[in-house]
Amino acid sequence: MPKLAKFFVWVTLAVLGAWSLSAIAFERGEPVNGVWFITASGCVYLLAHRFYAAFLAARVLALDDTRATPAERLEDGRDFVPTTRWVLLGHHFAAIAGPGPLVGPTLAAQFGYLPGTLWLIFGSVLGGCVQDFVILFCSMRRDGRSIGQMARDEVNPRAGRIALFAVLAIMVILLAAVGLVLVNALKESPWGASTLILTIPIAMLVGCYMRFWRPGRVLEASLIGFLLILFAVVAGRWIAESPSWAAAFTFTGGTLAIGVCIYGFLASALPVWLLLAPRDYLSAFIKVGVVLALALGILLVRPVVHMPALTQFTDGNGPVFAGKIFPFCFITIACGAISGFHALVASGTTPRLIRREGDAPLIGYGSMLMESFVGVMAMVAACALEPGIYFAINSPAGVIGTDAATAAAKITSWGFPLRAEQMQQLAQDVGEQSLLSRVGGAPSLAVGMAQIFSQTIGGGRMLGIWYHFAIMFEAMFILTVLDAGTRVGRFMVQEVLGLAWKPLARPGWLPAVLLSSALIVGAWGYLLYVGVNDPQGGIKSLWPLFGIANQLLATVALVVATTILIKMKKARWAWVTLVPMVWLIVITMSAAWEKIFSPEVRIGFLADAEAKQKLLDAGGLSEAAASSARSAIWNDWLDAGLAGLFAVLVLVLLLEAIGEWWRILSGRKQAVLNEAPYVASRWTEARR
Amino acid sequence: MNSPRSTAHRAHYVRRVWWWLRQWSGDAAYENYLAGFAAHREAHPDCPHQQPMSQKQFWLDSLERRYSGISRCC
Structure with a gap:
C-alpha cells in the first residue's frame, strides 16, 4: 500500500476511534448503541498494536x-x-x-458502563498487553523459563520463592x-445442571475416541463432542420439563459445591x-466459536445499552459488591x-514455539488485545439488559429479599424500575424457576447473550435454548480452569511435599497423587464452601480477593520485567513497565487495605468479624445462627490474613527489586543478564 | 459466473483455513513431529537414534507434557 494511503487509513481509524469514544463517554441521557463500544475498542486496539507494540518491539526490546x-x-x-x-x-x-x-466486566457494570469500559480498553493497551508481551519476550530470550525462575535468576532467589508461593496461593x-460463579449459575437449575453433568460422559467418550x-x-473427535453437547443442551430442557427428572437434577448450592470438588479431584x-x-x-472450540458469534451478534443486532454511563453505586454502596469505584472497579476487572x-502462560509453553522474534508482538500484545475485546463484549451484553433486571439477577438475597415483589420494590427504589412480573416472565422464557439473586455474573451475562443471539436466530422461542447454551459455554470455561x-496445583503441592519426603514428589506414585489432589481440592473447596454458605452471596469476598491476588501477581511480573529492562541498559524506557506497575501497586494495596481495615461492615473483613462478635457477645442467637456467626468470624480472619499476606509478599519482592535496581544503576553491581547466547537464525541466512 | 481462476482462489483459501485449523487444533501435531524427526535424522546421520514414537505414544506423551504446567488461564 502506498505511504499516503496507509497514512490516510490510520488517520481515519484514529478519528473513528476518538468519535466512538466520545459517543460512549459523553452521552447525556440518550441510549448508546453497543456498536460504538466495538468501534471504539477496535480502533484503539488496532492503533495500539500498530504504534505502541511496534515501539516496544523496536525501541524498548530491540x-x-x-x-x-x-x-x-x-x-x-x-x-x-x-x-x-x-x-x-x-x-x-x-x-x-x-x-x-466475562465475569469481571459483568460485575463491574454496577458502576455503570463507562468506568469498566475505559479500564478494559486503556488498562489492556498500556498495562496488560505490555506485561504479556514483555514477559513473553523475556522468557523467549531465556529458553522458555517460567516467571518464578526468571524472578530467581534476575532479581534474587528469595524473589523466586515469593513468586512461586504467590502462584500457588493465587491458584487456590x-x-x-x-x-462459586459456577455453583451460583447452576443451583436450583435442573436444565443447566443436567446439561453440564452430561458434558462429563461426553468428554470421556471423546477422550476414549482419541486414545483408543x-x-x-x-x-x-471435537466435532462429534460438539454435536453431542448441543444435544445435551436440548436434552436439558426435556429433563427440566419432566417433574421426576427435574427433581433429580435440582441441586442446592452446598450439594453442587461438593460435586464440583469431587469433579476437581477426579x-x-x-x-x-x-x-x-x-x-x-x-x-477451546466452543470458546473461540462463541466469542466470534457474540461479536457478530452485536454487530447484527446493534443492541442498545440501557445501563447509565455512571450509576449512584460509584459511592461504594453497590448491591453487587460493596466498595467505591476506586479501587474496586480496577480489582473487579x-x-x-x-x-x-x-x-504464567506467557512464560511457559508459548515462548518455546515462536519461530521468529518479530512474531512476539502479534502473539503477546495481540492476544491480550483480543482478550480485552472479549471483556468489552461482555460489558455490552450485560449493559444491554434493563438495569432493573441486571440488579435483580446480581444482587444477593440479603440485599433485595427472596421474593420477586420485594426485590422489584427494592430495585425500583434505587431508580431502576422493575416489576415482579417482568422477572417471573423472564425466568419462564429462559426455562428457569427464578433468576433472582443469581450472583456471580454468569447468569446475567447469559441472559444478555441469549437476548442478542435470539434476536439473530430463532427469536423469543429460542431464548431458553440460547440462555442454557451460554450457561453451558461459561460453565465449560470454568470447569476447564478448575x-x-x-x-497444576497438585504438582506444586507434590513439589512442596517432596521437600519433606522425596517419594511424595514422584508424579506417578498413587498415594502421593491422591494426597496432593486431596490437599489442593481441600484448600479451594473450603473457600468455595464458605462462599456458597455466605448470605451475602460469597462473591463479594472471593472475587475482590481473587482480583487483588491476580493483580499482585501482575505486579510481580512487571517487577521482573523492569529489572530485566534495567539490566538490558534500557533504563530510559523502563517507564513502559514501571507506570503500570506503580498503578497496580496503588490499586492493589488500597484494595487490600480497605478489604482488611475498612470500618464499613460490607467491605472490611475485620469490621465484619467485629460486628459478628458483638452479636455473639450480646447473646440471644439461636444455636445455628451462633455457629454460623462463629464460622463467619473465622472466615473473615482467614480472608484478611490472605489479603495481608499477598500484600506483604509483594512489598518484600518490590523492596528486593528496588535494591537491585539501585545497585545496578549506581554502578555498585554489574548487570548480568541470563539470556541464552546469540545464535544466528538459519532462516535469516536462507533469506539472504 | 465463476471463472476457473476465482474457483482456484477460493479453493486456495479453503485449503489455508483447513491447514490453519489442523495446526491450531493439534490435529497435525503428529505429522509435524514426524517431519521434524526426519529432518533431525537427515541433519545428524551419526546421531544414535531410537525410532520415532507411534501416534498413540506421541498423543499420550504430548498430553502429559501439556498438562504438567500452567496451560490455561482465568
Whole structure:
C-alpha cells in the first residue's frame, strides 16, 4: 500500500476511534448503541498494536529476527516447535482466555458502563498487553523459563520463592472464585445442571475416541463432542420439563459445591487423556466459536445499552459488591485489562514455539488485545439488559429479599424500575424457576447473550435454548480452569511435599497423587464452601480477593520485567513497565487495605468479624445462627490474613527489586543478564 | 459466473483455513513431529537414534507434557 494511503487509513481509524469514544463517554441521557463500544475498542486496539507494540518491539526490546529463537535452536518436535505466528496467536489466545474477562466486566457494570469500559480498553493497551508481551519476550530470550525462575535468576532467589508461593496461593483463590460463579449459575437449575453433568460422559467418550480409536484426531473427535453437547443442551430442557427428572437434577448450592470438588479431584487424579484433555479441546472450540458469534451478534443486532454511563453505586454502596469505584472497579476487572496469570502462560509453553522474534508482538500484545475485546463484549451484553433486571439477577438475597415483589420494590427504589412480573416472565422464557439473586455474573451475562443471539436466530422461542447454551459455554470455561488448575496445583503441592519426603514428589506414585489432589481440592473447596454458605452471596469476598491476588501477581511480573529492562541498559524506557506497575501497586494495596481495615461492615473483613462478635457477645442467637456467626468470624480472619499476606509478599519482592535496581544503576553491581547466547537464525541466512 | 481462476482462489483459501485449523487444533501435531524427526535424522546421520514414537505414544506423551504446567488461564 502506498505511504499516503496507509497514512490516510490510520488517520481515519484514529478519528473513528476518538468519535466512538466520545459517543460512549459523553452521552447525556440518550441510549448508546453497543456498536460504538466495538468501534471504539477496535480502533484503539488496532492503533495500539500498530504504534505502541511496534515501539516496544523496536525501541524498548530491540527484537532481532537474525537471532534464532529457542524453537529453532532447540527444536525437538515436542516442547520446542517453530510455529507459524497466526497458529500460535490462536493457541496463545485460547490459553489466556478464561471466564475472567466475562465475569469481571459483568460485575463491574454496577458502576455503570463507562468506568469498566475505559479500564478494559486503556488498562489492556498500556498495562496488560505490555506485561504479556514483555514477559513473553523475556522468557523467549531465556529458553522458555517460567516467571518464578526468571524472578530467581534476575532479581534474587528469595524473589523466586515469593513468586512461586504467590502462584500457588493465587491458584487456590482463583479456583474457589470461579467455582462459586459456577455453583451460583447452576443451583436450583435442573436444565443447566443436567446439561453440564452430561458434558462429563461426553468428554470421556471423546477422550476414549482419541486414545483408543483415532489417536490424536482432534478435529473429528471435537466435532462429534460438539454435536453431542448441543444435544445435551436440548436434552436439558426435556429433563427440566419432566417433574421426576427435574427433581433429580435440582441441586442446592452446598450439594453442587461438593460435586464440583469431587469433579476437581477426579480430573486431577485420573489420566489426563480421559477427562481433562478432551474437555479442554471441546472448551477451546466452543470458546473461540462463541466469542466470534457474540461479536457478530452485536454487530447484527446493534443492541442498545440501557445501563447509565455512571450509576449512584460509584459511592461504594453497590448491591453487587460493596466498595467505591476506586479501587474496586480496577480489582473487579482483572483479566480483561491486566492479569498476572497471563504471565504464567506467557512464560511457559508459548515462548518455546515462536519461530521468529518479530512474531512476539502479534502473539503477546495481540492476544491480550483480543482478550480485552472479549471483556468489552461482555460489558455490552450485560449493559444491554434493563438495569432493573441486571440488579435483580446480581444482587444477593440479603440485599433485595427472596421474593420477586420485594426485590422489584427494592430495585425500583434505587431508580431502576422493575416489576415482579417482568422477572417471573423472564425466568419462564429462559426455562428457569427464578433468576433472582443469581450472583456471580454468569447468569446475567447469559441472559444478555441469549437476548442478542435470539434476536439473530430463532427469536423469543429460542431464548431458553440460547440462555442454557451460554450457561453451558461459561460453565465449560470454568470447569476447564478448575480441572487444569487443580492438576497444576497438585504438582506444586507434590513439589512442596517432596521437600519433606522425596517419594511424595514422584508424579506417578498413587498415594502421593491422591494426597496432593486431596490437599489442593481441600484448600479451594473450603473457600468455595464458605462462599456458597455466605448470605451475602460469597462473591463479594472471593472475587475482590481473587482480583487483588491476580493483580499482585501482575505486579510481580512487571517487577521482573523492569529489572530485566534495567539490566538490558534500557533504563530510559523502563517507564513502559514501571507506570503500570506503580498503578497496580496503588490499586492493589488500597484494595487490600480497605478489604482488611475498612470500618464499613460490607467491605472490611475485620469490621465484619467485629460486628459478628458483638452479636455473639450480646447473646440471644439461636444455636445455628451462633455457629454460623462463629464460622463467619473465622472466615473473615482467614480472608484478611490472605489479603495481608499477598500484600506483604509483594512489598518484600518490590523492596528486593528496588535494591537491585539501585545497585545496578549506581554502578555498585554489574548487570548480568541470563539470556541464552546469540545464535544466528538459519532462516535469516536462507533469506539472504 | 465463476471463472476457473476465482474457483482456484477460493479453493486456495479453503485449503489455508483447513491447514490453519489442523495446526491450531493439534490435529497435525503428529505429522509435524514426524517431519521434524526426519529432518533431525537427515541433519545428524551419526546421531544414535531410537525410532520415532507411534501416534498413540506421541498423543499420550504430548498430553502429559501439556498438562504438567500452567496451560490455561482465568
